[in-house]
Amino acid sequence: MxxxxxxxxxxxxxxxxxxxxxxxxxxxxxxxxKKDVEIDAMVKEINVDSLRQNMTKLVSFGTRSTLSNQSSNTKGIGATRAWILSRFNEYAKSSNGRLTAFIDTITYKADGKRVNRPIILGNVVATLKGTDPNDKRVFVISGHLDSRRSNEMDSVGDAPGANDDGSGTIAVMECARVMSKHSFPATIIFVTVSGEEQGLLGAYFMASKAKKENWKIEAVLNNDIMGSNNSNETNIIDNTRLRIFSEGLSVTDTGKTATQIRNLGLENDGRSRQLARYIKEVGERYVENLQLMMIYRNDRFLRGGDHSAFVENGFAAVRITEMNENYTRQHQDIRVENGINYGDVIEHIDFEYLRKNSGINLANLANLAKAPxxxxxxxxxxxxxxxxxxxxxxxxxxxxxxxxxxxxxxxxxxxxxxxxxxxxxxxxxxxxxxxxxxxxxxxxxxxxxxxxxxxxxxx
Ligand SMILES: [Zn+2]
Incomplete structure (x- = not known):
């Protein structure tokens, strides 16, 4: 043995x-x-130049508010979605027909909350089909393509959203770029969703569809705010740690299941928590100088993200987020106030940190999709x-x-x-x-x- x-x-x-x-x-x-040489090589292929190039383009659309212009070719969320789709289609060329991409849309009515008129909501989805027809497993990596101003209803002014959530979006695209050249027995879905800032709309759209159609999603890696290395107030600078938020118990853990969990002391072994533990081990196996910090919570205090739509539908899902957040940059209009530069601009992105954070996603998706x-x-x-x-x-x-x-x-x-x-x-x-x-x-x-x-x- x-x-x-x-x-x-x-x-x-x-x-x-x-x-x-x-x-x-x-x-x-x-x-x-013990590293798998194929995964090791893929992780090393993620590179700062590629991340920077895509990020530069992404922030050029002015705003990516879900309520913004859908018909312009250069500005607003419509142009953003079309560009991400075109990138996925470019990556698909070297996938032997296994990577296919489309914009999954739904008409969303005014909801009296953060949507004040009917809109077309669209998630950009790229699916790398598994090579084993009997293997129904699906592994998902997500980020949200939409951005916001200080006022989430402002659909016109600049909202570069480089970190929130340009970072997650670019990580999803980079994983698709590298992984589409390889094949895996199980299926991987690379998705950039819309409507996060208006109430996780795109994620709920996808998660409820997945539940209804009985997709065998075994893991969702949601990346949101993971490209900046420092905090305001406490002025911590650190690009060597990354947080993985996971819930302990699932909404499906009720009745007899809940009794069993209590009797056997399995409160710390729910599916999302187990996934977080797996991500930590595999991530640290392939990416150097990055410590994955498991946080025993579904999300940050009283805040939410797209993974919540998946956990609420019974799937194992985690949130991957930078170690320290900077609130002078998040959900802030670009301005200078009392000598402080506000706004979520590309200059604040640490591309080396984003490279490592993309790497732990890739390593885990590949390891899961290759595994029995x-x-x-x-x-x-x-x-x-x-x-x-x-x-x-x-x-x-x-x-x-x-x-x-x-x-x-x-x-x-x-x-x-x-x-x-x-x-x-x-x-x-x-x-x-x-x-x-x-x-x-x-x-x-x-x-x-x-x-x-x-x-x-x-x-
Ligand atoms: Zn976000």
Missing amino acids: KNYNIKTNTKKLGCFFIGMMAIATNVFSQQII AIPEEVKIDVKKLTNSTYLYWKAPKTGIVKGYYILMRETTSPVWQKKLYTESLDMSLPFSKDNYFFAVQAVNETGNESLPVMPAVGR
């Missing part, structure tokens, strides 16, 4: 555990980091009281499996600490299930692992 202790990132747990638990010695042991599907019927044996743990499962429905990782962590640990490898469909571990959490992932030849599955009770 091989034992891959892939980067566990437990260093910061410090010396509290020294000598206390056998597992804690792992903290200071050597870690084997999740193992089926993962169970933890509870037939009798014992001080060991017996796990068993069935092979995934799709994908070529090489083996399985059994993940293990202390109940108080935010990240998985041990990763044990087996090629069989069960494993017995000399650790009590009372004291640790376990999960199982399917992994292929090139080391791409599925999302982890927490075991159900097996009698």
